[in-house]
Amino acid sequence: MKIGLYPGCSLKGGSREYKESVVAMAKAFDIHLEEIPDWNCCGATAAHNLSHELSLSLPARNLALAEQAGMEVLVVPCAACYSRLTIVQHELNEDAALKKKVVDIIEMPYKGTVKILNVIQFLQQFILEQLPAKIVKPFDYKVACYYGCLLVRPHGILKFDRPEDPQTMDEAMKLLGADAIDWAFKVECCGAGMSVARTDVVGKLSGNIIKDAVDRGAEAIIVACPMCHSNLDMRRPDINKVIGTNFEIPVIYITQAIGLALGIDEEVLGLHRHFVPVELPEKEVKTQMEEK
């Protein structure tokens, strides 16, 4: 089966470590992710505020390219790209007239049959089963799994996890040996695109998220979205300034956490690219002798 990868802009720019860790993790399981040739922007927030047709056509072209390349499954790690691609596929499948219109715009055949997976679904379908056997260093930390807005919503279309109290990342992290804490800000807004124009808003919203995680004893925040990551990580000075704290808790992509547990080199996983240093306390590795 040919598995495609749609990186989107973030994974080529500010969040390149996300792509690095996705690819490195997949490689450890002998999975080759092939990038869609000549992919374009998913339209992000801008397109669907400007033109409905544009917001449909941009993702549709990517899906058509994936079909052309013979990809049955398409992994879309960025939560925003995943949301756009999935919603477009849903809308076009529901409305034949709209589909025809979009096909005319993109001037490419489009069937709408590619199976779109976010990173958690990719883990569930291709990785988790074999994961425990490959762990060399359990990720033995208290973690707060942060899902953000677009990974689990709108539920009616994505049909993934529980929208208000999602569990899939928590389950995956437990497999790694982590203690996934029960906390209250799993799907709260991080401030998203306000990151550029109103860092004070992001400081407050993301600050609340980090505060609850820290208050409940988390040692790391686990994410699966480049936007969440940049707000919680890159905007940390603003957060600390706005809410008057000095939080140092690292924010790690779930694929990086898996990579660490698999023993993949930190630099290959791109950990050095984070603004908040990933300095996890060394845990004593208990040998079987000691446990006895």
Place this chain on the structure above:
Amino acid sequence: MARIGVFVCHCGSNISATVDCEKVAEVASQFPGVAYSISYKYMCSDPGQTLVKEAIKEHKLDGVVVAACSPRMHEPTFRRATAEAGLNPYLCEMANLREHCSWVHDKTEATTNKAIDIIRTLVEKVKRNTPLFPIRVPVTKTALVIGGGVAGIQAALDIANAGNKVIMIEKDPSIGGHMSQLSETFPTLDCSQCILTPRMVEVAQNPNITLYTYAELESLDGFIGNFKAKIRLKAKSLDEKLCTGCGLCCTKCPVKKIPSEFEEKLGFRTAIYVPFPQAVPNKPVIDKNNCTYYIKGKCRVCEKVCPTGAIRFDQQDEIIEVEVGAIVVATGFQILDTDFFPEYGYGKYKDVITGMQFERLASASGPTQGEIKRPSDGQVPKKIVFIKCAGSRDPAKGIEYCSKICCMYTAKHTMLYKHKVHDGDAYVFYMDIRTAGKNYEEFSRRAIAEDGAHYIRGRVSKVYEKNGKLIVSGVDTLLNAMPVEIEADMVVLATAGVAGKGAEELAQKLHISYDQYKFFSEAHPKLKPVETNTAGIFLAGACHAPKDIPESVAMASGTAGKVACLFSNDELTREPIIAEVHRTSPPLFSTCVGCFMCQPVCPYQAIEREQIKDRSGNVIKEVAFVNPGLCQGCGTCVALCRSKSIEIHGYTNNQMLAEVVALLNV
């Protein structure tokens, strides 16, 4: 030569707006066998019916086609008119020009032509109609009431007081239903138990009512007036005749920590138990899933202490069969499983409770003797947040409909709380306040104006615990859509009311229809609100849709009235539209070959095997036989019969063929 009359109705302008009725009548008069044809503005009106009756007599008609609306609407009307004119009513047929033609087409010539075609088919059918005579069946004047909540109780008492017998079955050990769990009732704040328990006692004492608790319907056969119901009497492990209800067994039972269903798991009960002190009957049952003897084979303490020796560990379920003429379904509702709302933290935080649990906390007979104490630590909550529409009006995740009772009971809860905890704060998150009903709006306004409940128009996004407080995070949409956070000591969810457990299964046993939410469907939303589509089966209370007490009681009395009407007849007449298997003289006897393909497809178990024997009793042939009492005339067996040996009276194969031929040979 046949002498058919065709009567074309304009239905005001419902038909004549798109169909040229005069032309239709004129063309119809030329059909072979039509002796008379006329059109009229309102054929169903008194002058219209007189027109039909006069024509039958004057033109010596032997068949009538009324070209008007659907037979569901006015077939009985015109058949009655036909009978009054001295003709067998089953020689009258309806040609549906309204629903099948004028309403669904534009005004064109083709529409008029279609109307003509429809009439032509019915004329050909009527030529082959034979006189039919209604089937008379006796009525068993006993009603079966399923469910012993307030609706079932009201229906049973009303039916019994009209002089009829009633058999009531209740799945729980006591009757009383949800109402017995409530603290006070809106809009008067009178005590629920005080008004309900005397009615419960009346049920037990009424000589016309036979009460079976801990009993469920096993199966149902038969038809209106003549149902046969099998009832499973679940083993109570008790000889009820010997038991005096002294309660010694319950006090001595060593298993004491079973979460009580009656207390909504806020209190405990023993393994041998009476659900609540005012239970009817006030006699215990043994919960086999929790009894030490049934689990481990040892204990039998209750047996040792029982002064009358009434405990029966070896008792088995018993199945009894009863004959009843009517059935009242009053099985009630349940509250939505709160797993739907992980964001509200029910099940995770002890102090997030349902409205029903709040009723128990506020009830004088409840686990806290009516003091409002929160479940986690028994402290009196100083701030309670009530969340309305927890599941209701939520097409995305919950259910689409409004549960109807929550606005009122939440207003009541805030009052009860404020009357007991004077310095407490009650907050209510709501979408709308829907309090239509006599004295209802005044009641809910009183909660706000006099008792000072804080109503916040907006939804709650989540509830989480922090530093021992429940943080309720929501939005106030009247305050510029500002997010609000309330640090509460307790949260009460007004969870949606949904169809009772097993409603679907019961509906299938009874052959009654239910809606997409598994609430039982009424036969007509306006004109037959208590009847079901199955004759002789009626509805009462919240098994039909969420309802409050006054509405349930009113519906129950309405149903009881319907049952009493039914029982006022000694005989019922049924439509003679039923199937019959071909019979003829020897040596053929019947064209039926006895394959019995018809038997498994019959939805009403109406097809039996009949042996045709010679004089010495030797079986010559085994053929199908349709029980006329059970057959509903659906025609499935006719379609399945390979030798065309089954016919439906009024819809024979020849009649159907004639209709098709009439359509084709234009």
